[in-house]
Amino acid sequence: NAGVTQTPKFRVLKTGQSMTLLCAQDMNHEYMYWYRQDPGMGLRLIHYSVGEGTTAKGEVPDGYNVSRLKKQNFLLGLESAAPSQTSVYFCASSLTGLDTEAFFGQGTRLTVV
C-alpha cells in the first residue's frame, strides 16, 4: 500500500517551459488536492477535486491547470513556468471530504530559473 505518490521529486525548469506533476493514490479516496508550500506561508491550496472528472480552484490557482481523468490520479500542469512558481508542491488525498485526515505525498521541489 503505497499511499500517495508524487512524481517527479525534483525538477528545474526554465522560464516559459511547461511540465506536469503526477499524483497517484491507491486508497480509493474521493478528494484530492494540490498545495504549494512557501517559507512562512504554510500550505496554500492550488486546485482540488471532489471526484473523478471534477476539479475546482483553490486559493492560488493562477498559472496552473489540473485534470482528474481517473479517480486515483490528479495531475497538476504548469503551461508557462514563472520564477514565482518556484516552490515545494504537495499532493494530498482524503477519503470523504474536508473533515477527515489528509494524506500527503512526499512533495516535489520545483525551481524555475
Place this chain on the structure above:
Amino acid sequence: GENVEQHPSTLSVQEGDSAVIKCTYSDSASNYFPWYKQELGKRPQLIIDIRSNVGEKKDQRIAVTLNKTAKHFSLHITETQPEDSAVYFCAASRRGGFKTIFGAGTRLFVKA
C-alpha cells in the same frame, strides 16, 4: 475571507519542557481541526485532530484543546524530546466546505 492564524512562528524549548502552539480561526462553521507535523524534507503527517463536539483530546504526550466560543485551539506537547523538532501546522475545515485552511506553521526546536 477565511483564515487561520498560528503562533508562534518559531519556538525553542529545552528537552523535557512543554511546548504550546496556538491557532485561531475565522470561519465559525469550522468543525474539524487537525494538526500536522512536518519533519525536515518530509511530508506533513497528521498527529492529532479534534472535532467541534469535543473540548480536549489526548494521545500520549500530545493534547489538543478547542474553545469554540473564542474560535481558538491549541496543541500541547509535554516532556518534549529532540525528535519532536519539526514544523507543526494547524488547520481548520468543515463538512460541506471546499478547502482546508492551514496556519503558517510553527518551527519547534527541542534542545538536548
